[in-house]
Amino acid sequence: MISWTRKSLLTIEELKPDEISLILDTADSIKSISDKTDPIFSSLKGKRIINLFMEPSTRTRVAFEVAAKSLGADIISITGEASSLTKGETLKDTAMNVQALGADAIIIRHSSPGSPLFLSKMVEVPIINAGDGAHEHPSQALLDIYTLREKLGDLKNKKITILGDILFSRVARSNLWGLTKLGAKVTLAGPTTLVPADFKLLGATVTHDTQTALKDADAVMLLRIQHERQSASHFPSLSEYANVFGLGPLSLEWMKEKAIILHPGPLNRGVEIDSALADSSRSVILEQVSNGIAVRMAIMHLCISKCLDKPL
Amino acid sequence: MTLSNHESIDIIGARLVDPNSGIDGISNLYVREGRLYHQKPSSEPGQRIISGDELIVLPGFLDLRTHCRVPGDSKAETITSLTEAAAKGGFTSILTMPDTNPHCDNPATIRYIQDRVNQDSKIRVYISGALTIQSKGESMSPLGSLKDVGVVAVTDCPFTPKNNQIFLNALKYADMFGLVIIDFPQDSYLSRNTHAHESFLSLKMGLSGSPRLAEELAVQRSILISKHLDIPIHLSSISSKGSVKLIKEAKGAGIKISADVSAHHLLLDHKIIEDYQTNAKIAPPLREETDRMELIFAVQQGTIDSCNSSHQPYAEHHKNVEFDLAPAGAIGLETAALTFIESIQGKDPFKLLAEKMSYNPHKILRLNPPSLKDNCAANFTVIKQDNPWIYKKENSFSQSFNTPLDKYKFKHKIILTYSEKGIAYIDKP
Known part of the structure; x- marks a missing residue:
């Protein structure tokens, strides 16, 4: 059995398939114990974790807070607006100060691609990437993959379609790395301006026809249209996007009967997904959120506890 | 203040390469008062003498x-x-x-x-x-x-x-x-x-x-x-x-x-x-x-x-x-x-x-290119071939060190630069 040797979780790209499975299996153990009893985990008891969130976030930040507390850690969240970064302090100085204040690990969300790697060269403590620009979002991909594995079983040769703003999406990149490493067939779909053909070089199938993208898929993952990352206009309007690429009642006719729908949130109801569909039985969106806690507990346990024999 | 330093130099047995005059060959070069000579102008030796067939002199x-x-x-x-x-x-x-x-x-x-x-x-x-x-x-x-x-x-x-x-x-x-x-x-x-x-x-x-x-x-x-x-x-x-x-x-x-x-x-x-x-x-x-x-x-x-x-x-x-x-x-x-x-x-x-x-x-830039011709204004650079050295912050002259070539090992080395103001750089081994 593979052992976990990493101090930090920076990308899915760097993980081996066995390492991904180990995180998912650890999350499975956590979830199955949690489902049966009201357990008290303590593998991070006495640890001080800093949630350094330089970009807005609800789900990810809170999920890390809940996960850390569930493992017995103290967690302090610092947001961009409330930090000295607004006074001109550099990320390097902020992180070194956070370390000097006794942090045992830093969870970072930042708009700059590569910022977790940058931090890992500056400080000694484990760094967990909670999303860096358009680069990666490992914990989101792991919870997505966890949810897919839970619903579809072994992901080998399963067809997963990711539809939407792929160009600016760290979720798409991390999922593409993770899913292909586990043998799934990934299709990326959306307008030509948001789905570059070069993604084929990472093993994806690329299409710009929504029907083609949906018809054989075992699962469809929708991505939010990210207004904040689009420096130029990549499509005419939100309503046109909704008409051509949004998932609506007509799309259901193209999809397999048992195909499930995922979304990393936050949803733009009526844009990438029809509101009723988001709340339908096909949707596993809220299960993703719940699974996010177990998966993040697994990540923190593996990276931070440093004593893997220690019980959870 | 002037930073001129017209030290006299004898460069013996170096290869001269000059596209301006078409010169390409082994020769001696004598620098006196900011000018270049192919023949020694006087019996007096230069204040500085460098020699060797590994030297290349370029404009x-x-x-x-x-x-x-x-x-x-x-x-x-x-x-x-x-x-x-x-x-x-x-x-x-x-x-x-x-x-x-x-x-x-x-x-x-x-x-x-x-x-x-x-x-x-x-x-x-x-x-x-x-x-x-x-x-x-x-x-x-x-x-x-x-x-x-x-x-x-x-x-x-x-x-x-x-x-x-x-x-x-x-x-x-x-x-x-x-x-x-x-x-x-x-x-x-x-x-x-x-x-x-x-x-x-x-x-x-x-x-x-x-x-x-x-x-x-x-x-x-x-x-x-x-x-x-x-x-x-x-x-x-x-x-x-x-x-x-x-x-x-x-x-x-x-x-x-x-x-x-x-x-x-x-x-x-x-x-x-x-x-x-x-x-x-x-x-x-x-x-x-x-x-x-x-x-x-x-x-x-x-x-x-x-x-x-x-x-x-x-x-x-x-x-x-x-x-x-x-x-x-x-x-x-x-x-x-x-x-x-x-x-x-x-x-x-x-x-x-x-x-x-x-x-x-x-x-x-529509300027006259420097030349290594006899009796020209001295404006040249001397490279020593097969003299490896490692580029690093400690030996850099620039006040900044934002280079992708940190710790790069270069095969050759520039050992002398002579401008219109005289010796602008000389390598100190």
Whole structure:
């Protein structure tokens, strides 16, 4: 059995398939114990974790807070607006100060691609990437993959379609790395301006026809249209996007009967997904959120506890 | 104060390479009072004697793209550190870019730089003026007044005017004063807020990329305008293989286009940024291996006329930040010539080096190239072959050390640079 040797979780790209499975299996153990009893985990008891969130976030930040507390850690969240970064302090100085204040690990969300790697060269403590620009979002991909594995079983040769703003999406990149490493067939779909053909070089199938993208898929993952990352206009309007690429009642006719729908949130109801569909039985969106806690507990346990024999 | 140091020197048994006079062979060279002689002028030996068949003597280099930072950012560079770095790299002359603070769009700033240079430099510093005010591309700089105070070239490097009408008129107007026009070809919209070459790698890294097309559109614009106005335009820092093709065709059609490439682009490709190394983030971005090979070929074939240092110093705190927040640019004066030698395939890169870093840059600036002919003004550089050394912060003269070549082992070494002011650099082993 593979052992976990990493101090930090920076990308899915760097993980081996066995390492991904180990995180998912650890999350499975956590979830199955949690489902049966009201357990008290303590593998991070006495640890001080800093949630350094330089970009807005609800789900990810809170999920890390809940996960850390569930493992017995103290967690302090610092947001961009409330930090000295607004006074001109550099990320390097902020992180070194956070370390000097006794942090045992830093969870970072930042708009700059590569910022977790940058931090890992500056400080000694484990760094967990909670999303860096358009680069990666490992914990989101792991919870997505966890949810897919839970619903579809072994992901080998399963067809997963990711539809939407792929160009600016760290979720798409991390999922593409993770899913292909586990043998799934990934299709990326959306307008030509948001789905570059070069993604084929990472093993994806690329299409710009929504029907083609949906018809054989075992699962469809929708991505939010990210207004904040689009420096130029990549499509005419939100309503046109909704008409051509949004998932609506007509799309259901193209999809397999048992195909499930995922979304990393936050949803733009009526844009990438029809509101009723988001709340339908096909949707596993809220299960993703719940699974996010177990998966993040697994990540923190593996990276931070440093004593893997220690019980959870 | 003057920094002249006309020490007499005897160089014995070195190979002289001079494209200006056609000299290429083993000879002795005697430097007396700032002039070169092939025969010893008197029985008196020189104050300094260097000898050996591993020595190569070349005419002094001229850099066509130095971002000088004076005035405006003395933490990044001073005239002393800048020109000492240049001299260490074999440059006896440099051309500064206008992106200082205040900008080089007014005579007062030019005069200030000249004063600093007169005080602190052991080499010749030519100054380029901004083509447009603040290089914003909105209105023309006072080009006639800039010419009056000694500006030799005009450019908006590292930008280029977006507005074609202003660009066209500014070029017409600049040409009236005989100013050399240098364009830094990048389409402003396609290259705006980009941080790397647009490729699979930038896509994977989540970085917005600048496509080759951003450069090629601007190259083609300059070619068409040069043809339309029948005036010469020099294209600075070509990085795309597509640009090479366009320039080759334009030259073939008799259009008055010349071009240079940065030494970094001859040695490195974009893979060096894979771990978000900000010192390898430069403008234009490092591109792919196929581009690098085409650029080298274009240098060898003559499509690309010269090689620059694209020296852009930044203080450590500006570069040691998140990749997309770091400014683009790397220092290059100390390493450009040696990088050129490392990049060029073939056994004898020195003739090509003399052509691309001395003879052609002078011709592009419409200056008389230095020569190694008997009884000429002394302006030369001596390289010691097979004398490996490691480039590192401790032996760098530039005040900044934002280089992708940290700890690079160079095969050859520059041991002496002699400018119009005498010894500008001498290696102390």
